Amino acid sequence: MKTYIKKGTEVFKIRDQEIEVESDFCFDIETNEKVFNEELDDRAINKAFDLYRKQNNILSKEKIKEIRNKYGLSPEEFAELTGISKESIIRYEKGAIPTKVNNNLYIDLDENAKKKVHR
Numbered sequence: 172m173k174t175y176i177k178k179g180t181e182v183f184k185i186r187d188q189e190i191e192v193e194s195d196f197c198f199d200i201e202t203n204e205k206v207f208n209e210e211l212d213d214r215a216i217n218k219a220f221d222l223y224r225k226q227n228n229i230l231s232k233e234k235i236k237e238i239r240n241k242y243g244l245s246p247e248e249f250a251e252l253t254g255i256s257k258e259s260i261i262r263y264e265k266g267a268i269p270t271k272v273n274n275n276l277y278i279d280l281d282e283n284a285k286k287k288v289h290r
Contacts (some may be wrong), residue, residue, distance in 0.1 A: 181196070183216055192222060194215035196208070232266045
């Protein structure tokens with residue numbers, strides 16, 4: 172199958188919020204039908220997740236991992252300290268969107284770590 176790439180918009184539903192992103196999509200040359208392309212789909216989904224995070228003040232996976240590392244804790248130790256399951260911590264550090272409660276806990280822990288550094 173021969174394909175071509177074309178820019179377009181797509182709407183993703185993330186936690187009951189519609190996020191519209193512009194991205195590249197793959198189309199069949201003969202039918203002009205959109206076809207699955209894992210790399211392009213991943214880019215579009217990640218773009219939607221990033222926009223959702225920005226609009227809702229949700230921390231990035233990199234920031235989440237950075238906060239845990241500030242305390243010098245393994246995921247298991249961090250889970251024990253916070254009450255967030257080890258599995259959730261690992262998922263958040265791989266890109267899953269945390270719940271608002273857990274996101275706020277991370278933000279509070281980050282602020283607390285900053286205060287300790289500045290004393």
